[in-house]
Amino acid sequence: MGIRIEKHEEENFKKLDQVIEKYKEEEGMLIRILQKAQDIFGYLPMKVQSYISERLDIPISTVNGIVTFYSLFYQEPQGKYTISVCTGTACYVKGAHEVLDAIKDELQIKEGETTMDKLFTLKTTRCIGACGLAPVITINDDVYGRLTPADIPSILYKYIKTHKKAHVPEKEEVKN
Amino acid sequence: MENIPEKEENKIYENEEKVTITIDGRDYEVPKGLTVLEAARMVNIEIPSLCYLKDINEIGTCRVCVVEVEGSRTLQPSCVYPVREGLRVRTNTERVRRARRTAVSLLLSNHHRECTTCVANLNCELQNVAADLGIRNIPFTGEKVDYGVHNNNPAIQRDYNKCINCRRCMAICNKIQECYVYSPINRGFDTLIAPAFQKDLSEVSCIMCGQCVLACPTGSLAEKEHINEVLEAISDPNKHVIAQTAPSIQVTIGEPFGMPVGSFVAGKLVAALKRIGFDKVFATDVTADLTIMEESEELLHRLFHEPDKLPLLSSCCPGWVKYAEHFFPEFLPNLSSTKSPHEMCGALSKTWYAQKYGIDPDKIVNVAIMPCTAKKYEVARPEMESDGYRNVDYVLTTRELTRMIRETGLDFPNLPEEEYDEPFDQYSGAGMIFGATGGLFEAVLRTVHEKITGDKMEVPDYTDEHVQSGLKYGRVTIGDKTLNIAIAHGTGNAKRALDRMKRGEWKIHFMEVMACPGGCVGGGGQPILGSRDHKFISLSYRHNRADALFNVEKGKKIRRSHENPRVRQIYEEFLGHPASEKANKYLHTSYIPRGRHPYLVDEKHYKGYNEKD
Incomplete structure (x- = not known):
């Protein structure tokens, strides 16, 4: 097939194969397969996109067009925790940008970037429907509301601590 | 048929x-x-x-x-x-006018308007529309993001700053060529019509045919220019600069100078090139005859001795060769190993011609004037080398030559007619019709017919193939042999034919493929006339150019490649006979499978090519 799979990737590609086998007969399943692939690999590197393109016989340009169109898909490895700062109207007027700046300061990264230790990825989102709590951020599935810039360090520290405690973190531990 | x-x-x-x-x-x-x-x-x-x-x-x-x-x-x-x-x-109505002006103003508001230095200056559809609508000021200020120019390949450059997201490049690539190079990347204001991962064209499965360049209404897509390098070589007194012109240029170079589509201007073309300062002007048609000799020999050999290596697929189109390398590597053994005519001319000019006329091959610079951007890529392929010399040094497209003629200040339509230089001056009609779809097939047939039956085939005998439908399939009888043949132009049609062969529906002996619709007359390096008249942005106008070639061919005395005295001379003095050891060394090449995802592997070009700019 022309795509070389290294030894350490074999397991993940085997999982991907199962996903493709399951969906490939149905039409319009590319997005579903990409979603599942992202669950397996954590993001969608060039090789994975090419592999899917090859297996489904869909041109790579089309696959990549879809991956770049939806903000749901990542082409870069993401941090363990994704911080989403809501910049919807309510949060915006309640000072979302100061909160955002505080996070940038604390982590020394810009929007869309990931920290060197691959712990945090910072993003902004449109309204998440929690305007009563404005300004609001989410970290993975946790919601933090009515924030001021001063709240940020302690919130972030919580995650850093959890991460350090558990060398091999369990999923349960992530949720507080 | x-x-x-x-x-x-x-x-x-x-x-x-x-x-x-x-x-x-x-x-x-x-x-x-x-x-x-x-x-x-x-x-x-x-x-x-x-x-x-x-x-x-x-x-x-x-x-x-x-x-x-x-x-x-x-x-x-x-x-x-x-x-x-x-x-x-x-x-x-006023409402229509206002809406059109707004639409164009918005396009212009974030367009990098460097018209005077743009490659499409005075031949740009956006420029024309803006002029026609009388847009004098642009009330909007758009954010001008600098995406830069991608030109890390020898053939085509992409300037994203001048793209208006019309998707014409994408449409022609997907629907006609079926290479699927472009797609919209990102969304909203950030949308770019780009290859996957915003890679350069050299890193994706692009065949460099240049159809997207023809389709582009602005200067966003253009050939990579090599005019300055050529002019530099011309002004160097130590260099012996040879120009060779492809058959199809003879019917298209008049168009940008206002001559009607389909004007045959070979004599003026030679005159123009000599006035620009080329030391010698050769006709690639001569080596097209050679290509036919070698390819016929290959066809005969496979017909009678190696039937398992049939079908024989033509190989003179570098776009098609690259297409096969990317998408149909299983057919590579079927590809004829003959080089394309201009590479043959390059190889012979630095060996046989250099020896015969006592010129140091080191000083020879071979410049091919081609209707093609893929040929720019072809000359950069590392294997296109003979005796340590690059076969062809530069390829100029018809459009680049147009610019050179303008810069030199020549009144092209009124130039006197001049003759090609020895020893690449006499060519048969068979070599000429190479430039249009169906031509190669007919030319090969004329030679094969005589070799099998011993009789001269009456020409023209197979006018069916002049029809411009994309894919043709038929049967020809030569003596007691019946050959199944197919003619495809546009790689999408080639794909359809190969798929049928793969499924076993078609059993073919010989197939001619030209990557561009219409063959070389519709090549990616030909003049862009879309801004002159709308009918030129459809594919249909290519008939006229092709008809001109076939009509001039009818008047030729020598119409079979093997009757060309120059071809005989080359074999007598240098190569021996078709498919001889020497011919194999200088006139044949090899191919490599490239896969659909070349960005995952590093491709190596001939190193010197990019260093020259």
């Missing part, structure tokens, strides 16, 4: 069923099934358009062709609005 039509749509014009529509208060009878835009153009009412490319890109995104339709609340894009009985359309 069975013609497999590209599309049914062309039949619309012959539709017997008519409808009456009213455009700007006048009634017209037009065939049913047309769009308002096509109907209006048919009756000589000009509606401006940008993203529209007849039969290829009809998506109605640029909103420049909007018209008022009675009974419709909003303006409608005429390029996708079908005509119907009693339809009343207005094309020149």
